[in-house]
Amino acid sequence: MLASKRILLIIGGGIAAYKSLDLIRRLRERGAEVVPVLTRAGSEFVTPLSVSALSGRKIFSDLFDLTDEAEMGHIELSRSADLIVVAPATADLMARMAQGHADDLASTLMLATDTPVLLAPAMNVRMWQHPATQRNMETLTADGIGFVGPNDGDMACGEHGPGRMAEVHEIVTAIGSALSGGPLQGRRVLVTSGPTHEPIDPVRYIANRSSGAQGTAIAQALAALGADVVFVTGPATVPPPGGVEVIRVETAQEMLAAVEGALPVDAAVFAAAVADWRVTSESDRKMKKTEGGLPLLEFAENPDILATVSRMAEGRPALVVGFAAETHDVVDLATAKRARKGCDWIVANDVSHATGIMGGAENAVTLITKEGADSWPRMGKDQVARQLAERIAQALA
Structure with missing residues (x-):
């Protein structure tokens, strides 16, 4: 199902970013090609070296990279993928997507594409339940954006409730369904x-x-x-x-x-x-x-x-x-x-x-x-x- 599929993985800035490393490994085990995009906030939680080593690819992070952007790299990145996955999708990333911002590489990629997008939200329970985040989720859903999670569970901050990023196996399953249509496609x-x-x-x-x-x-x-x-x-x-x-x-x-x-x-x-x-x-x-x-x-x-x-x-x-x-x-x-x-x-x-x-x-x-x-x-x-x-x-x- 994932063999030879090209997945653009955007890693947002949250403690759940550590799961993205295992996600890369699991996707590559299944034959997928993973192209990583590391946000500035994401690099505070996982290093460019670890992401690059696991993906076997150069990471992308800068909208104004002279080498990449000489050939409109953000357009090529967004159009060449079979699926764009954002994991973790932070409250800030969801807000900028819902409002159509394009002020960094990640948000520009998602605005410049007609490729399907799958978000794996991760944030504090109060942030997830805030009316602004719920409005953003409804806007993104209406725009055709897919979601996997968040789950209920213990947070790194010590609180408990919805907002915990979906587990890696759940995200892999959702990616497979998004790419194949899933067994309930059309139902x-x-x-x-x-x-x-x-x-x-x-x-x-x-x-x-x-x-x-x-x-x-x-x-x-x-x-x-x-x-x-x-x-x-x-x-x-x-x-x-x-x-x-x-x-x-x-x-x-x-x-x-x-x-x-x-x-x-x-x-x-x-x-x-x-x-x-x-x-x-x-x-x-x-x-x-x-x-x-x-x-x-x-x-x-x-x-x-x-x-x-x-x-x-x-x-x-x-x-x-x-x-x-x-x-x-x-x-x-x-x-x-x-x-x-x-x-x-x-x-x-x-x-x-x-x-x-x-x-x-x-x-x-x-x-x-x-x-x-x-x-x-x-x-x-x-x-x-x-x-x-x-x-x-x-x-x-």
Whole structure:
């Protein structure tokens, strides 16, 4: 897949730059030619000598190099590559790309090319979650830029959360998918994620503890395999992935409408933790405490999104995957749920308090199909997502 492919690797200035050295080695092992571009900030973290030695190539770093620019070197570099990879892609690099700056070699290369570009972001969790960075990501995604990561994890600064650069093997996989189109190229997949919020009054609502981490990871893994992903998310605590179409909703009814509006799709993965009930008489004013006692709340059942799509007579996706978050008798309850809802697969997990799975970084799931139950070992949610995405690709093939 990578043999004889020419990859222009731009190394940004972040502590994760050390991973770029291993990335070069792994790409060359697979037969790729790696042309390195080292930013000025990147050279503070890895040396030109180490990058040159591992790539077997001269490094490029200066926009105003007289020898290279005599032949418009930045144009030639940007046009001769099969793929441009930025790893790490810092907040500053993403901002300059989104704004169309061309004040150094790296930004000029990315502005002067029609070659596909893949970013592997890496930055502090607060920097990644900042509205400016999220706006830049959405702008770049709309421009057709691909993303791999970032992952959740421990930061060099001691904080924990999204912003850690994807691991080298993940970037290599994403590069392969970008160059080959991936096994899900041409497939449209719907993913729902996060909780729903069902309002009681303007300041109170019914919700659950879902963070949206697993659904986000699944959408990202499907996109890495080449799928065109529609991501319908409730108010999750993790940011949505890059490279996908994002539709934000609040309530179960809004989620159903968004799902129906996204059809037809080849596959649908319902990872959202949809509230089972809503308040029938939502107040338009904040409810006050009174001496008369507790307020009386009346509930109605929310629409069953999974069952609605599973039972469609026309336009049903070829593969419908549901989730079952249980606290006991996980396999038995999930197996019964698959039959009751009419979906093809159920991904079941134990979300009892002792597992730490709800809102945590790991998951332990059992995949329920008509053939039976396949229990997977406990692993990171990103790994669960990749394994599920690969199974989906096999099923659609």
